[in-house]
Amino acid sequence: MPIERLDHVNLRTTRLAEMIQWYEEILGLSSGTRPDFGFDGAWLYAGDVAVVHLIAIEDDHAAGSETALKLEHFAFRASGDPEAFQDRLQQKGVAYRRSGIEALHLAAFNVWDPDGNHIHVDYVTE
Numbered sequence: 054m055p056i057e058r059l060d061h062v063n064l065r066t067t068r069l070a071e072m073i074q075w076y077e078e079i080l081g082l083s084s085g086t087r088p089d090f091g092f093d094g095a096w097l098y099a100g101d102v103a104v105v106h107l108i109a110i111e112d113d114h115a116a117g118s119e120t121a122l123k124l125e126h127f128a129f130r131a132s133g134d135p136e137a138f139q140d141r142l143q144q145k146g147v148a149y150r151r152s153g154i155e156a157l158h159l160a161a162f163n164v165w166d167p168d169g170n171h172i173h174v175d176y177v178t179e
Contacts, residue, residue, distance in 0.1 A: 067111065128161075
């Protein structure tokens with residue numbers, strides 16, 4: 054049973070609408086179909102895959118990047134022009150850190166969502 058790929062990340066948040074807007078406007082994901090689980094949330098899609106699942110909670114217990122969690126970041130591979138993405142971040146006033154790994158021909162943009170979750174958006178630069 055080989056693992057094929059990461060399917061999705063599930064995040065709990067007290068700021069559902071703000072998080073949906075951020076993932077749509079900054080990362081270009083789109084809200085889509087989500088089963089009725091009996092609680093509020095959203096699924097955000099990259100193409101046909103719901104890659105970010107959001108769960109609305111009423112208090113901030115266990116929401117965001119607490120020190121007790123071991124997840125430091127999650128990453129998306131992106132196609133297209135990394136300069137255009139950098140322009141979008143600058144136009145939207147989103148703080149970012151750009152880094153790269155020359156040996157992998159990779160440009161990585163480090164961004165943080167409204168809850169402080171660390172995300173890489175990685176572009177192949179060959």
